[in-house]
Amino acid sequence: MNLEALQRAKDGLQIQDVFLKSSSSKLAEGFDPKFDPRLESLQLELRTTPKRSYLIEGVHQGENIAIFRVEMDLGARQVCPFDGEEGEEAQPDVMVQIDATFMADYVIANPELKADREALDAFAVANAGYHVWPYWREYFSSQVSRMNLPKVMLPMMQFTKASSASTAQKPE
Template sequence: MSDNFDPDVSLEGEELSLQTVFPTCKSIRQYEGADDEGGRHRIVFEMFAGLRVLDLKGMNPQELTAESLAELVCARVECHFFVKYDFQVDADNRPLDEECLALFAQHNVPFNVWPYWREIVQSACGRMGLPRIVLPPHRLQKSATVAVSKGSSNSIGPASQHG
């Protein structure tokens, strides 16, 4: 929280603005042989999410520079999540495909992290004396269908885009 911001005094009659960073993957690490038998791989996704609370003091955010917006930040909540998944691998014990992992990190991991991120934002803002901020539930959006080739159980890829 900003040193010159007192939520009990500064928020009277003020309207706050929120800026958020949706949970985003920062790194993916693969570990072979995550169990004693060596038939599983452990994947660790490092995810980052952020939120900042701005006291715009009646100013239009579209007219402000990044530097002047940074001066209006009265509180921020940032979090790194390390999300572990264990995957069963084929008999060749090959690492999982990088493209598949990137798609998984973009779509599945944020969905799994979202409830924890919502709770962190709500509880951190309450502890800072800010008004209760409740992020909405994460809703799945239909962005692509998946085609599975009948010849191979490992051939999965986007078939078409839907809006």
Template sequence: MLIVSDSALQRAIDALSFNDVYIARTEAWLADGFEPQYSDTAQLDTSWKHVVTQSQVATLVSDEGEERLLFRVMIDLGMRLNEVKDQKPEKPDADDESSSSDNADLDEIYACVEASFVAEYEMKGELDEEAMRTFSLNNASYHVWPYWREYLMSQCTRMNLPKVAVPARQFAQNRSGNS
């Protein structure tokens, strides 16, 4: 669990000004033979991806030699439509080597929509590592989330997939403090 320093987050909020959100990479596909408009998509489940992958500071130099500092946060988001295998027994037979600790395994992925977003901020001065990490992991996703919701809904429409209603906000759950 990430411990949020309110003062570190506030330092970042005070020093950063939202500049842009854009997609750096995207992938969307349907499995061979899967035709969503003719398939029973109600039997499919969704799995989600939401990871803050990295952050960086970039220095831009104008033709006049003026420097601008940009803070960029990269966030990977994704949705997959998959079929879930039948539930495995709660107490696997000791002789059954195929048993695993997971109760459900993905059987087949039928559709995938993923995108790597970049949230870009202008820096009004230097920021310490703790403030940048805290902001990346706890605040940047709020700025990217509306773009992801629109992109996913649009891609689902284009691919004849069921319309996926993504919640208005969601928090990244990174397992490490990498920035």
């Protein structure tokens, strides 16, 4: 990833809004979260994917605005580990599935950024997830409770450490 392009986007975008576009939740047929003995062996699997991003330009409250919107697909499922015969196709049994699509809107403060697709794409992949994650964690926690499942806390999203060579700033 081009870190300079990413920095251009960070400098030129301001978070404006995060909202839920769609969601779905389901329990597997025959799975009862109160009494199923498999409940204790369930393993959590997570998915976070920027689906697409695009520009929106228009007039809002009498002012011209430019918005960069990132659509994020997030999902979590709880599965029973595969316990079939060796050589079989290893597919775990999905007992719980919770999915959501969130939108993250950013005001484009620097008009030149509208034409910088490299910077916008880098931002969508590297940063939008950090803004959406707290909303996803709350939604997931709420759905788990509504589905009468044991409490599951999603981890905090962690920043990965970049190598010192790529993050070192040159003295001015």
